[in-house]
Amino acid sequence: MDTDALKTSVLVAQLGSFAAAARALNLDPSSVSRTVAAVEEKLGLRLFQRTTRRLTLTEEGEIYLRRIAPLLEELDSAHDLAGGARDAPSGTLKLTASVAFTQECIVPLLREFHALYPDLTLELLASDANIDLLAESVDLAVRLAPAPAGDLISTRLLQTRYRVCASPDYLETHGPIETPSDLERIPCLRPALPGFRSRWLFRQPGKAPFGVPISGRLLISSGLALRQAALDGHGPALLADWLIARDLAEGRLVDVFPAYDSTATEFDTGAWALYPSRTFLPRKVRVTIDFLRERLPRAAAVPGR
Known part of the structure; x- marks a missing residue:
């Protein structure tokens, strides 16, 4: 599973909409929506309930994204530690x-x-x-x-x-x-x-x-x-x-x-x-x-x- 796609899904959950996540990532909302849809297809489960007015997490989506969010954070931290001075900010x-x-x-x-x-x-x-x-x-x-x-x-x-x-x-x-x-x-x-x-x-x-x-x-x-x-x-x-x-x-x-x-x-x-x-x-x-x-x-x- 593409970790960037998973991060995008977590970001949508944290910010509450595709539009907010798109602004944070400087992307088009439709691109974010497609990324989340691809994640859902690979997982075989629906992460979000979509209506014309609101976006809400499904029960399965809340459980899954809550569990993977700290794992993704640990991956980023490990990458930073491994990079060290070679990848100075x-x-x-x-x-x-x-x-x-x-x-x-x-x-x-x-x-x-x-x-x-x-x-x-x-x-x-x-x-x-x-x-x-x-x-x-x-x-x-x-x-x-x-x-x-x-x-x-x-x-x-x-x-x-x-x-x-x-x-x-x-x-x-x-x-x-x-x-x-x-x-x-x-x-x-x-x-x-x-x-x-x-x-x-x-x-x-x-x-x-x-x-x-x-x-x-x-x-x-x-x-x-x-x-x-x-x-x-x-x-x-x-x-x-x-x-x-x-x-x-x-x-x-x-x-x-x-x-x-x-x-x-x-x-x-x-x-x-x-x-x-x-x-x-x-x-x-x-x-x-x-x-x-x-x-x-x-x-x-x-x-x-």
Whole structure:
């Protein structure tokens, strides 16, 4: 059985349509449909139920494709290991991440990345919008969120935490903030994001989480600008640890509630690598994911990098 044809079938199952798989592979949908039909003919079973409106896996198709997907991934990994330095990754890799994460965590790693992979050109798309990977031919995205949902494959690169921080000048002028409930009476710097602007969550070990209503006249959509406003003494802000690690270490910001975990949505959040499919994962994407998974925890900690 042609492994590329099997990979195409798995990709169709992962993305949910011939059209989506065709976009990922830069092929015509009819070509993808014919490939899957040929696989079904050789297997002697129907993998998908087709109607004019939707494509669904058959019971047999779900069992078969679920079993072979990790085998195909192992074949690709074995090929990469066998190739080694002889097949050094090359070409252009398009990577998207938020503006703040690109600047704070990815750019500091570029010298080491290019030293390891001199034949690989990296195109960084720094954007706070969720770019459509398939439509824009993007190889890899780094997204900051709880576990992502949807058709894309995700791998956690970094565990993230949020801290409520303020500048020493602000705390000296306005007095100490002793408990999270004190924030109800203090104008806060609010992220202009759904779920972040009206309530923050707190918890301590062994205790139930609780929410605190937040208000304030300044809402900012940029993480970098929000950090700068906190540094300039405009009030307390909820900021990601990778964004403020150096500021905390050097005393420019103070963790207001070090005994508490803080968040706005969920406590278990992270930086995730998202990509269309494991079964057609180019080596340039594999090595980049491995590099980021290994180096990002050090870069996010910042002091000494």
